[in-house]
Amino acid sequence: MESRRMRPWAALGVLGLIGTLSACQKPVEPVDEVRPVRTQVIAPQVVSGQAELTGVVRARIESPLSFRIAGKLVERSVDAGSRVAAGQALARLDPADASLSATAAAAALSAARTQLAQAKLDHQRATDLLAKNFVSKAEVDRSQTALNAAQDMLRQAEAQAKLAGNQAAYSVLHSDAAGVVTQVSAEPGQVLAAGQPVLVLARDGAREVEVAVPENLRGTLKVGQALQVKLWAVNGKTFSGTVRELAPAADASSRTFPARVTLADADGAVQLGMSASVLLPTAGKSEAAHLPLTALLDQNGQKKLWRYDPASHKVGSIPVKVVSVTDDGFLADGVAPGTVVVTAGVHLLREGQTVRLIASGVAAAKPGV
Template identity: 35%
Template sequence: MRRELLWSALVGASMVLLAGCSQEKKADAKNEERPVKTVEVAAAKSIKQLDYSGSVKARYDVSLSFRVGGKILERVVNVGEHVKSGDLLARIDPSDYQLGVSKAEADLDAASRQVETYALNKRRAQSLFDQNVVSKSELDQRNLAYDQAVSSQKSATTALQQAKNQLSYTNLYATSAGIVTQVDGEPGQVVSAGSPVMTMALDGEKEVVIAVPETEISQFKVGKSVKAQFWARRDLVLTGTVREVAGSANAQSRTFNVRVSLPQNPDILLGMTATIEAQGDEPQSGFDLPLSAIAKVDGKTVVWVVNPTSSTVEMRPVSVGEFSATGLHVFSGVRAGDKVVAAGTQFMTEGMKIAVMGDDSGAVATTAGTNASASVIN
């Protein structure tokens, strides 16, 4: 009996001790500080740099076509060749147009002979009228016939000139000096008048064409100075000028074409890839945070802000926008000087005790520029 009582007392004491240890562990776990790295929120620069890629094009691209239809006999030039003004580019079969010239010449010859005949009749009628042999109406008829013959001769002369013009149009000549950039007509192909058979980039001014999203198009005005850099010539930087801003967005890409004129430079070739750098005209507000500091909680975009007094974290919803060179741009929800958890946000809970391991301030850089920005849904 005594042995049983002693055993019961020992078991009870053990349970009390175990319960005490469990409570101590729970208390320790609750008070345990989680080590984290933080970044300090810094204001973005007031002026945003805009970078867009494009390609070098000639200011004037001309589509060339025959002014008459027919079968192409010969193409004299190839893509990439440089031609001078007046150089022959292509020919179409002139046979039908040569026949047209021959017919017009015959018609003019017949009309000229008719004029001679009616001129003789007119003179005879005038002589007979002077002798009172024919009436005034007879003389008028001869004069009218002569006038009609002269009109027919003029029409035949015009028709001959038109036929010669049509014949000359069977040869396609370069209207200006430039480079052939595209060929759409080949020998043996039948083309109609006005159908493009060749495209030329005219010598002279060059420009870079870039596509700007609607969120940034207000930053580009005609006359604005920009910098142009070229992938093939990293050492070359030119100052360009915005020449044209499209009045409407492209139906597919929803971007606006902006044309930047470049100064003359022999090292710049058509088709080169260029980067246009422009300074924004409108001040930029907000902050840049690393992507690792941004979290999603219950569908909301949030950051975990450190309370330096209590060494705890609190969740703050933020409004985000474009990607930047250092992460993501935040418009609201934080202030300059706030410290936010830079990594491990998935482990954070409201009011969690933390121990700051070091301020990784280098992770938050001021905005230097944005490229073809991507929006993030708030």
């Protein structure tokens, strides 16, 4: 039994040998990953001050259509996106109540006419009897008063009958002008109050771009000012526009000033709801470098670029100011000319990381390389 057990001095020798071997091994140093990147040399160019406001194409006149009387909606013949003509029937209320009111008004009118005819006969009879001294003058005066009252009641009944007839016609909602239905807010079976919107009609005619102007650009706009409007859905085509409306007070929630820009040369390609950019000139000119969007790094709301050091082949972050965003990139300000910045793979880099250029040499680097 004793021969199978390891003696204490032997166990200590084994542990000492393991410790000696561990001390002889060198620590493994982590290998810094070298990432390939593309670079571009900053070459500023003079650009005119210009801002772009994003807006939506709307109709000059957008009318919420509603019934003039209350009732139950039994039919709606159009949907959102339907094109309608002037005078076209769009929706209909249950006509039962309006028909009963028209019938009652017609009966009241007939009764008023009968009463007027009787009052005329009574007055004529009283006048004839007065000539023969069979009645007093007071009786003739009473008949004259009754005749005047009957005439007034007839005029009232005629007005009530006309009103009831109009209300019966109001049970059908017609389009005031040609246009397109942009919104529907009532369905058949719904009981509507008088004046409750049923749908919104965008009338044919002038087209406008609705934009929200920030506070810092409010002073650069004025009513009647000519602007350029770009529509992205029409291959970026530019149209001429004029500021027609500019709110004098900011919106309470967005703190922006609503404005409307009328398109002077809008054609059939301009459709409602298209996205548009209103090009707003600003004061002065500045020097900015054009870079692809892949070069921009956003860290906690701060815009940065990765600067490449040709001597150490390492990168470091530098702050940058975005002047504006273009079709194929952005204009950057605040970076010294000749600085080499990374234009691809910026989200995979870290401060002081060693990189490898995909292009052959920094001196030969060109924009986008």
